[in-house]
Amino acid sequence: MKFIKLTIVLCLFSLISCAQSKNNIPKSYIAYKTSETITIDGEVSEASWSKAAWSDTFIDIEGVKEPTYKTQVKMMWDETYFYILAQLEEPHVWANITEHDAIIFHNNDFEVFIDPDGDTFNYYELELNALNTVWDLFITKPYREKNAALNDWTLTGLKSAIKVDGTINNPTDKDNGWTLELAIPWKAYKTSYFEKNVPENKHWRVNFSRVNWDFQLEDGKYQRKKDADGKLLPEYNWVWSPQGVINMHEPEKWGYVYFSSKEVGSKDTFTIPQDDGIKEQLYSLYKAQNSYHQKYKKWATSIDSLTAKAIVINHKTLQPTIENHATGYNISVKSPFTNKTLIIKENGKIISN
Template structure:
């Protein structure tokens, strides 16, 4: 979600939780979410990796713990349609799954790095210490990616990233980014690389219904990702975290869904739904990302609880 959306002030300052949002005048508290409310999730390992076809019928996905139903990005209220995510991993890949309830599956954009948030989409953010990665995909399977580096970071100020050709100052698609609805972020601005593609990333979408057909009712669509650890060296440059993760390592990730429609009033529907609500219209608040705990325990040993 990168577009600057001119929402009324009421939406930007909408009460997420009464104690978390407004502190002095119109100032938004940092961070705009409550630490105790941020989800924690155990990502289990797989010995038999899933087939990346978007269907999510592999046993590992049927066994893996799923997130709770996504909630509104700003208010944290229940969304009209169900959306859930799950995370698995092995020594080669990080695996991500999304289940998206959608009675009328729609998409228009087919060109890579088109502004996918102008369609209904799901999104993934992966945070590093001094950088983070954004991924978006629509029901056509069209991908949008950006790599962001914090300008206040030692890695950026000392020219560490400039020494890497793909992040040099003359790269096409390189431009400053100050955030969306949460400005200014205490860390300031970022440099975004809109032409950057995650190396060897695999993705697939499956539609349970018929896309762009208003004459019938669809169940929705599912998304499956395999993201190689080998491509994350730039993301982990500042803290030298282990790739792949070690047992009990903790990463921060964000999982979201954005819609070109909203539930009718009086519902508190911003059009953005997430695993971990941010309290503001901005996906780029890393301090509100879900905590992902990596476990060496095989997912086959995990018994899924009944979805809530």
């Protein structure tokens, strides 16, 4: 079994902000049900796709810059598949990685991140380039927690197709871009044999990322561009729902996809659960605890050591408490919205009772 270790830039906060940056509020999308047979060929000829709405255009990963090229997605579902359609504007469509499970983001690529239960543990990543080469991973927990990325996990039953509007790997002309069409089977995410695992009228945490590189030509072939010292120039990271930091592996910041039982072309509504606002504050306390431990070599024993501000959500003041134990701590708070007790542990996992 191979393990992939990636260096991630982590941002640790010492104080809790009661208001989230406007640019980094998670996006949401309603994926409607389709009764039409969807052929995964990249042609997008089905009537259902024409009825599905485009997402907001992608923004840079920190949520502050407009990308050079436009990217949008559509989503639908049926009893078997989660369907994703992506359109990527690109005047030079190129790719040279052909091996399954190679590091696809060394090419320009499109990436899908899915956390079905929204607890930031046991989530999935899928990357594809313009040659339809796939890298699929199962990730046990975020990289900040010294995780294991299981590179030999396979998204069994995946259907994918690429349609290039132009000519791939031809530097003598200009292209319009490429379209990617996916059908991800629900059964790939089952936790037990008898589980149906179709999230009808439920939401999953999802995000999409596009990695794009400046290029240079070597012997008439596309390569990632290097500076005068021969060092690769940094990639661009463009996403659907901004992360606020250059790190896709903070699943608590991903967007929300609500799988409506209504037929595509209908209208439905979705509101982010109020308890998710509480979870956001618990993650901030968790990060503040990590920062405190890094500085003092011990865990804080009071909320006042982590924040000097009251934690207020929808005009409700929260009263979290810390319980330290031999292997770490629990920070818990009772929701004024659902009366559930939400708990975040030292490993960053949230449970609710």
